[in-house]
Structure formats: structure tokens, C-alpha cells
Amino acid sequence: MTAFSEKVATEAEDALDLNDRNRELGRVRLIRDIILFIVVAVGLGIGSSYLAINNADKLAVFKVGPWHAWPDASSPKANPYSKADQARRGSLMLGSAEGIAFVAETDDEGTPLDGGCQYRITGSELPARIWTVTLANMNGTLVENPSERFGYHSQNVARINGSEFEIVTGPDVSGGDWLKSEANKPFKLIFRLYETPHASGDGYSEIRLPQIAWMSCQ
Amino acid sequence: MIRTILLICAALTTAAIIHIGTIFSLPYFAKNDIWHKVLELAPLNRVYVISSPTEAVKVSADLDPAFAFGLCRVDVSAAPMLMKGTFANDFWSLDYVDQMGRSQFSLTNQISGPKLNAVLATKGQQRLLSERPDLIDETTIVITATDSKGILLVRAFIASERDRPPTARSLDRVLCKPLWDDADTE
Numbered sequence: 262m263t264a265f266s267e268k269v270a271t272e273a274e275d276a277l278d279l280n281d282r283n284r285e286l287g288r289v290r291l292i293r294d295i296i297l298f299i300v301v302a303v304g305l306g307i308g309s310s311y312l313a314i315n316n317a318d319k320l321a322v323f324k325v326g327p328w329h330a331w332p333d334a335s336s337p338k339a340n341p342y343s344k345a346d347q348a349r350r351g352s353l354m355l356g357s358a359e360g361i362a363f364v365a366e367t368d369d370e371g372t373p374l375d376g377g378c379q380y381r382i383t384g385s386e387l388p389a390r391i392w393t394v395t396l397a398n399m400n401g402t403l404v405e406n407p408s409e410r411f412g413y414h415s416q417n418v419a420r421i422n423g424s425e426f427e428i429v430t431g432p433d434v435s436g437g438d439w440l441k442s443e444a445n446k447p448f449k450l451i452f453r454l455y456e457t458p459h460a461s462g463d464g465y466s467e468i469r470l471p472q473i474a475w476m477s478c479q
Numbered sequence: 480m481i482r483t484i485l486l487i488c489a490a491l492t493t494a495a496i497i498h499i500g501t502i503f504s505l506p507y508f509a510k511n512d513i514w515h516k517v518l519e520l521a522p523l524n525r526v527y528v529i530s531s532p533t534e535a536v537k538v539s540a541d542l543d544p545a546f547a548f549g550l551c552r553v554d555v556s557a558a559p560m561l562m563k564g565t566f567a568n569d570f571w572s573l574d575y576v577d578q579m580g581r582s583q584f585s586l587t588n589q590i591s592g593p594k595l596n597a598v599l600a601t602k603g604q605q606r607l608l609s610e611r612p613d614l615i616d617e618t619t620i621v622i623t624a625t626d627s628k629g630i631l632l633v634r635a636f637i638a639s640e641r642d643r644p645p646t647a648r649s650l651d652r653v654l655c656k657p658l659w660d661d662a663d664t665e
Contacts, residue, residue, distance in 0.1 A: 294486050301490035306497025313502065335582045337625075341502050347580050348509035351516050353539040356574040356585025359634065362541070390589070391570050391636060393545040401540025403533055409640075411532050411544040416569070416638045453543055455570055455636070456587050 317346035328363035328452060328470045360455040368473045374449065376442035378478040379431035384471030386424045389454035391415045396430055396440040399447050406441040413438055432479065444479060506579050513539060513580040517630055521552045526655050530647035547646045549633040551655035556627040559600035564653035565593055568646060570636035573597060575622050577629045584622045598658060599624050599631065614658060631655060
């Protein structure tokens, strides 16, 4: 009788231990699931937002050779990614009646523009009341130079054969129309067309924007 | 196994919700947007002139160094905003930008000639203006305000660097003020 009671008591204790172990295992699994949920949900949610905003300029982009433009980026029709990107950067883009800005970060061959190299920008008449071209660092700041020459425009660029123009960029002073770039730093060119029929992006493929040809490197 | 798959599905759904929420809420919570930059620079109802190219690109990399700028932070909740000025520049433009930095309306001097004369008004204020034609000129361009607060930005083209100081003076003289004071309406 005593042996039987002892056996029952031992079995009952084992069952209780098993229940405790199961409960403990369940708790560990729950914590693991919660951590997995948070990591996947927050990591993917925030990470994908960060990636999408950083690459918002790849959306709704118009390309003409090495030049890129975002005609609707500043309008109320802009996509949510562009709106978020602009809010983050504090942008103040041209309105649709004012004009359109084209940005080139590569030459005609698709090679990134290098401040240590010389490039020749050539073009002719453009369908706009005025146009300007600016050389800027990748973060948008201007390249300091003694003459404070940051760009050219349709009224001060030297004309060759009546309508054509040629601007050279490079770290060292060059004859003719020259824009200084910083050696060993990438740069971009911004070409703005003011009061153009193509501001909304219509017929943009017909625009013959200037060509950017690599000349030499230091 | 099923439990893990369900968990990952729930996490992916939540990630999508976080993604959409972040993208849509960022313009409302951003502190580096153009509105907050202008808030630090320009007082309400007064034109802040940016003549220096380096200062212009510090405010926004989108500003063209070949231009001088006049920024006026406006609030049309009490009265429409009147903007008046005269420019001798070959090209100038006016851009109405909302608090989110979106261009809602823009015009150039091809429409206005050398004189800038525009009123920014809500639709309700425009109804009032139509009953009181004496408040504005026939040539005034009425712009519809999409929000009570916004920015009026004048871009003036600098053909020659010699034109920069006189253009800055022209921008400084631009009137940007409520069309009427509270006292006038009482």
C-alpha cells in the first residue's frame, strides 16, 4: 500500500514537472516569436521606407541622354515617395509654369562626372526663353572659385557660329567659357530651362540637350 | 511550422503598414523641409531677400545661382495676401508653394510684364473680393490658396552680375502684406 502511494506521488510530481517544463517552453517560444515579429516588421518597414525614399529620384524620371528630370516632382501630383524625399531634403523645385531642371551626374558615355577630369559641354539653341547651366557638388553646394563663376546662361555664354556654345569644366583654368570643378570629387551639372513648352514633360524626347564629352583627366 | 509562417505573414503585413505610414507621414513631420527653413529665415508678411548664390543653395539646392530670390512667408487665415513689386529683369517668376513645399501655382513675367501684382486668397475670400472690386486692381492676378499658410517665392534672373544689387533692392521693395487689417473689416 505504501509502495503504491509512493509511486502515485512520484508520477504526480513528474506530471507537474512536465507541465512546468511545457509552460516554460511555451513562454520561451512566445518571447522568441515576439522578437522575430518585431525584427521583421520594424526592420522591413523602416528599412524599406529608407531605401524607397533614398531612391525616390528613380521614380517618374525623364531621361534625355545623360540628363534626368522630374517634371511632376514639385506638383501636387507628385508620388508619395517624391513628396517624402522633398520634405527630407527641403527642396524648392521650379513650378510648372516656370520651367524644368535637368541633372546630369554622368557624361554621354555613362561614366560618373569626376572633378579631376575635363569635360566639354556643347549645345545649341534650346526651346526655352532662357536657360542656365550650373556646376555643383553632389550635395548641391557650389564650387568656390575666385571669380564666383558658378554657371553660364543663355545670355552670357559665348556663341560659336551664331547659335552653338561650348563650356569646359575642369579643376584648372581653361580658355573660353570654363567652370571650375573640384579635383578628386564627383560633381553634377544642372541645366534649367525657363518658360519652356516641355516643362510638364511633354515632348521631352524632342529636346536636344547639351552633350557632355570627356576630354582628359589629371 | 504553421505558427512560424503565420507569424512571418503577420510581420510582413505590419511591415507594409509601417512602410506606408512612414512614407505618408514624413512630409508632415519633417523638420528639414522648406517650410521649416523659411520659418527660421523669413518673418511673416515680409520679403526676405536672397541675393548671394551661395546663400541661395544653402536654403535649398534647387535654387539657381543665376537668380536672386524674394521669399515671403504668408498666412491667409485672417486676410488675403497682396504681393506687389516692379522688376526690370528680363525674366522673373512667382511661385506659390504650400507648407509641404509643393508648387501650387506659378507665373512668369510673360503674363505680368514688369509689374508683379498678385493676391493670394482662399476661395471664401475670393467670393468676398468679387463683391468688393475696389479692393483689387483689374490687373491683379488672384491665386487660390490651398492652405492657410504658405510661401510666395519670387525668382529674378540676373543677366549680369552688375544687376545683382539693383535686383536685390527691387526684391526688398516688394510689398507682401495682408490686403486688409483686422481693423479695416470691423
